[in-house]
Amino acid sequence: MARLNLNQLKIHVVLLGFMGTGKTHSGQILSNMMNVPCYDTDKIIVSRTGMNINDIFKHYGENYFRDQETDILTKLVNEKSPCIITTGGGIVIREHNWYVMDKNSVTFSLLASPKTIYDRLKYDETRPLLNTNDKFLKIKQLLINRLEYYEKGDHLIWTDKLTPQEVANQIYSKLYSNGYMYRSDLNGC
Ligand SMILES: Nc1ncnc2c1ncn2[C@@H]1O[C@H](COP(=O)(O)OP(=O)(O)OP(=O)(O)O)[C@@H](O)[C@H]1O
Numbered sequence: 001m002a003r004l005n006l007n008q009l010k011i012h013v014v015l016l017g018f019m020g021t022g023k024t025h026s027g028q029i030l031s032n033m034m035n036v037p038c039y040d041t042d043k044i045i046v047s048r049t050g051m052n053i054n055d056i057f058k059h060y061g062e063n064y065f066r067d068q069e070t071d072i073l074t075k076l077v078n079e080k081s082p083c084i085i086t087t088g089g090g091i092v093i094r095e096h097n098w099y100v101m102d103k104n105s106v107t108f109s110l111l112a113s114p115k116t117i118y119d120r121l122k123y124d125e126t127r128p129l130l131n132t133n134d135k136f137l138k139i140k141q142l143l144i145n146r147l148e149y150y151e152k153g154d155h156l157i158w159t160d161k162l163t164p165q166e167v168a169n170q171i172y173s174k175l176y177s178n179g180y181m182y183r184s185d186l187n188g189c
Protein backbone atom coordinates (compact mmCIF):
# COMPACT_ATOMS: atom_id res chain seq x y z
CA MET A 1 0.00 0.00 0.00
CA ALA A 2 1.61 3.27 -1.14
CA ARG A 3 1.74 6.05 1.41
CA LEU A 4 0.96 9.49 0.04
CA ASN A 5 3.51 12.28 0.30
CA LEU A 6 2.79 14.28 3.47
CA ASN A 7 2.56 17.55 1.58
CA GLN A 8 1.02 16.50 -1.68
CA LEU A 9 -1.01 19.28 -3.19
CA LYS A 10 -4.17 18.52 -5.08
CA ILE A 11 -4.13 21.70 -7.20
CA HIS A 12 -1.85 24.65 -7.92
CA VAL A 13 -1.48 27.38 -5.32
CA VAL A 14 -1.37 30.79 -7.02
CA LEU A 15 -0.33 33.88 -5.08
CA LEU A 16 -1.85 37.13 -6.29
CA GLY A 17 -1.51 40.66 -4.97
CA PHE A 18 -0.15 44.13 -5.53
CA MET A 19 3.58 44.78 -5.84
CA GLY A 20 5.27 44.49 -2.47
CA THR A 21 2.63 42.35 -0.79
CA GLY A 22 5.23 39.58 -0.59
CA LYS A 23 4.13 37.05 -3.18
CA THR A 24 7.67 36.13 -4.22
CA HIS A 25 9.09 36.17 -0.70
CA SER A 26 6.24 34.37 1.09
CA GLY A 27 5.81 31.94 -1.79
CA GLN A 28 9.45 30.88 -1.57
CA ILE A 29 9.10 30.29 2.17
CA LEU A 30 5.95 28.24 1.58
CA SER A 31 7.75 26.26 -1.10
CA ASN A 32 10.56 25.40 1.32
CA MET A 33 8.10 24.49 4.08
CA MET A 34 6.11 22.18 1.84
CA ASN A 35 8.90 20.90 -0.36
CA VAL A 36 6.79 21.82 -3.37
CA PRO A 37 8.35 23.72 -6.30
CA CYS A 38 7.64 27.42 -6.67
CA TYR A 39 7.60 29.19 -10.04
CA ASP A 40 7.66 32.98 -10.20
CA THR A 41 6.22 34.41 -13.43
CA ASP A 42 8.36 37.59 -13.21
CA LYS A 43 11.57 35.57 -12.77
CA ILE A 44 10.68 33.30 -15.69
CA ILE A 45 10.01 36.30 -17.95
CA VAL A 46 13.40 37.77 -17.01
CA SER A 47 15.22 34.53 -17.66
CA ARG A 48 13.31 33.87 -20.88
CA THR A 49 14.02 37.30 -22.35
CA GLY A 50 17.42 37.89 -20.79
CA MET A 51 16.25 41.37 -19.84
CA ASN A 52 15.17 42.97 -16.59
CA ILE A 53 11.55 44.09 -16.20
CA ASN A 54 12.32 47.80 -16.57
CA ASP A 55 14.02 47.16 -19.92
CA ILE A 56 11.25 44.87 -21.15
CA PHE A 57 8.66 47.60 -20.47
CA LYS A 58 10.90 50.25 -22.03
CA HIS A 59 11.82 48.38 -25.22
CA TYR A 60 8.81 46.17 -25.85
CA GLY A 61 6.02 47.79 -23.84
CA GLU A 62 3.63 46.55 -21.17
CA ASN A 63 1.48 44.53 -23.60
CA TYR A 64 4.42 42.37 -24.59
CA PHE A 65 5.15 41.76 -20.91
CA ARG A 66 1.49 40.83 -20.29
CA ASP A 67 1.55 38.37 -23.20
CA GLN A 68 4.60 36.70 -21.72
CA GLU A 69 2.89 36.56 -18.34
CA THR A 70 -0.22 34.89 -19.77
CA ASP A 71 1.84 32.42 -21.77
CA ILE A 72 3.90 31.40 -18.73
CA LEU A 73 0.87 31.14 -16.43
CA THR A 74 -0.94 28.97 -18.96
CA LYS A 75 2.02 26.65 -19.39
CA LEU A 76 2.61 26.31 -15.65
CA VAL A 77 -1.05 25.58 -14.89
CA ASN A 78 -1.46 23.12 -17.75
CA GLU A 79 1.88 21.35 -17.76
CA LYS A 80 3.19 21.20 -14.20
CA SER A 81 2.17 18.95 -11.36
CA PRO A 82 0.47 20.90 -8.57
CA CYS A 83 2.94 23.58 -7.53
CA ILE A 84 3.18 27.09 -6.10
CA ILE A 85 2.97 29.90 -8.65
CA THR A 86 3.93 33.41 -7.57
CA THR A 87 2.69 35.99 -10.03
CA GLY A 88 3.35 39.57 -11.04
CA GLY A 89 1.10 42.17 -9.44
CA GLY A 90 -0.71 42.92 -12.71
CA ILE A 91 -1.65 39.38 -13.71
CA VAL A 92 -5.15 39.91 -12.32
CA ILE A 93 -6.12 42.56 -14.87
CA ARG A 94 -6.45 40.15 -17.80
CA GLU A 95 -9.71 38.28 -17.71
CA HIS A 96 -8.21 35.37 -19.61
CA ASN A 97 -5.75 34.76 -16.78
CA TRP A 98 -8.69 34.15 -14.42
CA TYR A 99 -10.05 31.62 -16.86
CA VAL A 100 -6.68 29.83 -16.74
CA MET A 101 -6.49 29.92 -12.94
CA ASP A 102 -10.10 28.85 -12.47
CA LYS A 103 -9.34 25.51 -14.05
CA ASN A 104 -6.99 23.89 -11.61
CA SER A 105 -5.84 26.33 -8.95
CA VAL A 106 -6.64 27.89 -5.64
CA THR A 107 -5.77 31.58 -5.45
CA PHE A 108 -4.53 33.52 -2.44
CA SER A 109 -4.57 37.31 -2.68
CA LEU A 110 -2.04 39.03 -0.46
CA LEU A 111 -3.17 42.50 0.51
CA ALA A 112 -1.53 45.48 2.17
CA SER A 113 -2.28 49.16 2.67
CA PRO A 114 -0.66 51.76 0.37
CA LYS A 115 1.47 52.94 3.29
CA THR A 116 2.83 49.44 3.92
CA ILE A 117 3.52 48.90 0.23
CA TYR A 118 5.25 52.27 -0.02
CA ASP A 119 7.42 51.50 3.02
CA ARG A 120 8.43 48.17 1.53
CA LEU A 121 9.20 49.52 -1.95
CA LYS A 122 10.30 53.13 -1.47
CA TYR A 123 13.95 52.43 -2.35
CA ASP A 124 13.17 49.85 -5.03
CA GLU A 125 13.49 50.87 -8.67
CA THR A 126 12.88 47.50 -10.31
CA ARG A 127 9.13 47.99 -10.82
CA PRO A 128 8.57 50.17 -13.91
CA LEU A 129 5.00 51.13 -13.06
CA LEU A 130 6.19 52.74 -9.80
CA ASN A 131 9.13 54.67 -11.24
CA THR A 132 7.34 58.02 -11.07
CA ASN A 133 7.87 61.27 -9.20
CA ASP A 134 5.24 60.46 -6.61
CA LYS A 135 5.49 56.77 -5.86
CA PHE A 136 3.00 56.86 -2.98
CA LEU A 137 0.32 58.48 -5.17
CA LYS A 138 0.94 55.97 -7.95
CA ILE A 139 0.58 53.08 -5.50
CA LYS A 140 -2.74 54.48 -4.25
CA GLN A 141 -4.09 55.02 -7.78
CA LEU A 142 -3.11 51.59 -9.06
CA LEU A 143 -4.32 49.87 -5.93
CA ILE A 144 -7.75 51.54 -6.12
CA ASN A 145 -8.11 50.33 -9.72
CA ARG A 146 -7.00 46.81 -8.93
CA LEU A 147 -8.56 46.09 -5.57
CA GLU A 148 -11.69 44.59 -7.13
CA TYR A 149 -9.49 42.06 -8.93
CA TYR A 150 -7.47 41.08 -5.88
CA GLU A 151 -10.73 40.63 -3.99
CA LYS A 152 -11.67 37.91 -6.49
CA GLY A 153 -9.03 35.61 -4.98
CA ASP A 154 -10.35 32.51 -3.21
CA HIS A 155 -8.63 33.54 0.02
CA LEU A 156 -7.53 37.01 1.11
CA ILE A 157 -4.66 37.61 3.53
CA TRP A 158 -3.86 41.06 4.92
CA THR A 159 -0.10 41.14 5.30
CA ASP A 160 0.51 44.54 6.95
CA LYS A 161 1.14 43.08 10.39
CA LEU A 162 2.51 39.71 9.31
CA THR A 163 6.02 38.59 8.53
CA PRO A 164 6.54 36.66 5.28
CA GLN A 165 6.89 33.50 7.41
CA GLU A 166 3.52 34.20 9.08
CA VAL A 167 1.91 34.74 5.68
CA ALA A 168 3.30 31.39 4.51
CA ASN A 169 2.02 29.74 7.71
CA GLN A 170 -1.49 31.11 7.10
CA ILE A 171 -1.54 29.82 3.54
CA TYR A 172 -0.28 26.43 4.71
CA SER A 173 -3.05 26.21 7.35
CA LYS A 174 -5.72 27.13 4.83
CA LEU A 175 -4.47 24.54 2.38
CA TYR A 176 -4.97 21.88 5.02
CA SER A 177 -8.23 23.12 6.48
CA ASN A 178 -9.85 23.59 3.08
CA GLY A 179 -8.86 20.15 1.79
CA TYR A 180 -6.38 21.29 -0.85
CA MET A 181 -3.75 18.85 0.42
CA TYR A 182 -3.77 15.16 1.07
CA ARG A 183 -3.75 14.55 4.80
CA SER A 184 -0.75 12.79 6.29
CA ASP A 185 -2.90 10.12 7.91
CA LEU A 186 -4.39 8.89 4.63
CA ASN A 187 -2.94 5.85 2.98
CA GLY A 188 -3.15 5.59 -0.80
CA CYS A 189 -4.95 2.40 -1.68
N1 LIG B 1 5.10 40.49 5.17
C1 LIG B 1 6.14 41.29 4.92
N2 LIG B 1 6.64 42.08 5.89
C2 LIG B 1 7.68 42.91 5.63
N3 LIG B 1 8.31 43.03 4.45
C3 LIG B 1 7.86 42.26 3.45
C4 LIG B 1 6.76 41.37 3.62
N4 LIG B 1 6.53 40.74 2.45
C5 LIG B 1 7.44 41.23 1.58
N5 LIG B 1 8.24 42.13 2.18
C6 LIG B 1 9.33 42.87 1.54
O1 LIG B 1 8.76 43.65 0.50
C7 LIG B 1 9.60 43.63 -0.65
C8 LIG B 1 8.81 43.09 -1.83
O2 LIG B 1 8.50 41.72 -1.57
P1 LIG B 1 8.21 40.72 -2.78
O3 LIG B 1 9.21 40.93 -3.85
O4 LIG B 1 8.04 39.37 -2.22
O5 LIG B 1 6.81 41.30 -3.28
P2 LIG B 1 5.93 40.82 -4.52
O6 LIG B 1 4.54 40.75 -4.03
O7 LIG B 1 6.51 39.59 -5.10
O8 LIG B 1 6.08 42.05 -5.52
P3 LIG B 1 5.97 42.04 -7.15
O9 LIG B 1 4.53 42.02 -7.51
O10 LIG B 1 6.60 43.32 -7.57
O11 LIG B 1 6.72 40.84 -7.64
C9 LIG B 1 10.82 42.78 -0.28
O12 LIG B 1 11.85 43.64 0.16
C10 LIG B 1 10.32 41.93 0.85
O13 LIG B 1 11.35 41.52 1.73
Ligand SMILES: O=C(O)C1=C[C@@H](O)[C@@H](O)[C@H](O)C1
Nearest residue numbers: 019042053088089090127128
Ligand atom coordinates in the same frame (compact mmCIF):
# COMPACT_ATOMS: atom_id res chain seq x y z
O1 LIG C 1 1.82 45.20 -10.65
C1 LIG C 1 2.35 45.13 -11.79
O2 LIG C 1 1.76 45.48 -12.83
C2 LIG C 1 3.70 44.56 -11.90
C3 LIG C 1 4.21 43.86 -10.84
C4 LIG C 1 5.51 43.20 -10.87
O3 LIG C 1 5.41 41.96 -10.18
C5 LIG C 1 5.98 42.95 -12.29
O4 LIG C 1 5.19 41.94 -12.88
C6 LIG C 1 5.87 44.21 -13.11
O5 LIG C 1 6.71 45.17 -12.54
C7 LIG C 1 4.42 44.72 -13.18
Ligand SMILES: [Mg+2]
Nearest residue numbers: 023024042087
Ligand atom coordinates in the same frame (compact mmCIF):
# COMPACT_ATOMS: atom_id res chain seq x y z
MG1 LIG D 1 7.25 39.09 -6.99
